[in-house]
Amino acid sequence: MYNSKAYAAASAASPLASTTVSRRDPAGHDVQIEILFCGICHSDLHQVRNEWSSLIPTVYPCVPGHEIVGRVTRVGSSVTGFKPGDLAAVGCLVDSDRTCPECQAGLEQFCPNLTLTYNFPDKHLGGVTYGGYSDSIVVDERFVLHVPSNLDLAGAAPLLCAGITTYSPMRHWGVTKGKKVGVVGLGGLGHMGVKFAHALGAHVVVFTTSPNKMDDALRLGADEVIVSRNAGEMQKHSGSFDFILDAVSAGHDINAYIQLLRRDGNLTLVGAPEIPLPVASFGLLFARRSLSGSLIGGIAETQEMLDFCSAHDITADVEVIPIQKVNEAFDRMLKADVKYRFSIDMASLKSE
Numbered sequence: 187m188y189n190s191k192a193y194a195a196a197s198a199a200s201p202l203a204s205t206t207v208s209r210r211d212p213a214g215h216d217v218q219i220e221i222l223f224c225g226i227c228h229s230d231l232h233q234v235r236n237e238w239s240s241l242i243p244t245v246y247p248c249v250p251g252h253e254i255v256g257r258v259t260r261v262g263s264s265v266t267g268f269k270p271g272d273l274a275a276v277g278c279l280v281d282s283d284r285t286c287p288e289c290q291a292g293l294e295q296f297c298p299n300l301t302l303t304y305n306f307p308d309k310h311l312g313g314v315t316y317g318g319y320s321d322s323i324v325v326d327e328r329f330v331l332h333v334p335s336n337l338d339l340a341g342a343a344p345l346l347c348a349g350i351t352t353y354s355p356m357r358h359w360g361v362t363k364g365k366k367v368g369v370v371g372l373g374g375l376g377h378m379g380v381k382f383a384h385a386l387g388a389h390v391v392v393f394t395t396s397p398n399k400m401d402d403a404l405r406l407g408a409d410e411v412i413v414s415r416n417a418g419e420m421q422k423h424s425g426s427f428d429f430i431l432d433a434v435s436a437g438h439d440i441n442a443y444i445q446l447l448r449r450d451g452n453l454t455l456v457g458a459p460e461i462p463l464p465v466a467s468f469g470l471l472f473a474r475r476s477l478s479g480s481l482i483g484g485i486a487e488t489q490e491m492l493d494f495c496s497a498h499d500i501t502a503d504v505e506v507i508p509i510q511k512v513n514e515a516f517d518r519m520l521k522a523d524v525k526y527r528f529s530i531d532m533a534s535l536k537s538e
């Protein structure tokens with residue numbers, strides 16, 4: 187075991203503060219990574235503040251962070267895919283049982299025995315796993331991704347969650363050229379959704395509550411932008427969408443978006459608000475529309491997404507911050523004041 191510097195919350199009401207956590211020494215198939223950048227996902231805020239207590243109660247201290255890129259520092263004796271000096275990335279998953287039908291299908295995110303990167307039972311050291319707001323992490327190579335060398339590292343970090351979470355449902359639901367695709371909520375996930383839908387050739391419409399994001403939405407790849415508080419504008423698109431990705435972090439009216447789907451259209455929720463979202467069944471009945479959810483993506487698909495980003499020159503638009511600004515960043519995220527992902531420069535942890 188060795189000590190790793192980190193930022194942790196001591197309780198749901200505490201700010202994140204400097205601490206140290208224990209990491210296992212890399213053995214067998216383990217890869218030790220010096221973390222260079224870690225994105226700030228709204229899920230970090232939900233979990234640090236124990237907003238998902240009914241599903242995954244938060245264990246404190248909580249070290250969040252699942253958008254990790256860095257450099258390999260040491261490898262276990264059985265590692266074949268990585269060597270010291272390689273770029274490497276870790277997302278939301280650090281283990282699964284590898285034998286269940288979901289793992290066999292490459293859908294490790296649905297494995298009943300998965301291990302999430304933080305706030306999940308740690309099979310090696312006991313306690314819970316600690317995430318990427320830290321200078322180092324040790325992960326089995328099967329859950330470590332290769333970072334294409336042409337990607338900016340600060341902007342690549344958010345691909346590990348915001349990227350795969352928006353890429354995966356778009357591939358699953360057949361977003362291609364000629365499809366009309368909506369993206370609801372221009373935050374970290376939403377802005378990646380816009381980039382992917384545009385790169386896949388769709389006609390992209392952004393729904394935002396923030397009129398000041400309209401120009402950015404167009405620059406990011408949207409063909410149209412609608413301020414969702416304007417009911418008249420929404421009505422004009424009634425019954426016209428093939429697919430809508432809803433990436434909103436708080437309670438909102440999803441029925442207004444279901445109405446915009448055409449026959450057999452699908453709305454996929456990736457946002458995970460603390461409160462349930464009421465669904466009016468008639469919106470689904472008429473026109474046989476469907477409502478789904480989607481959770482990150484499997485390991486092979488995450489690598490496919492990174493390679494897609496390499497080929498299409500896609501990274502997140504990031505505001506790079508030192509770790510000392512993480513609490514301010516959380517407050518700004520709650521005000522939808524992020525353009526469009528915070529990425530923590532982990533070199534800032536050295537001074538702690």
Ligand code: NAP
Nearest residue numbers: 228229371372373374375394395396435436457458481482
């Ligand atoms: P984020 O950067 O904070 O973006 C959320 C966006 O939602 C905001 O920028 C805002 O966009 C919109 N919004 C916020 N409050 C709203 C409200 N009251 N009404 C309407 N719109 C509102 O968050 P994120 O990191 O993208 O994450 C979004 C959600 O996805 C979170 O709940 C997160 O936990 C979840 N998530 C799920 C998965 C998964 O696997 N399914 C993975 C990662 C994250 P506008 O300003 O454009 O309106």
Ligand code: ZN
Nearest residue numbers: 227229347348
């Ligand atoms: Zn996330």
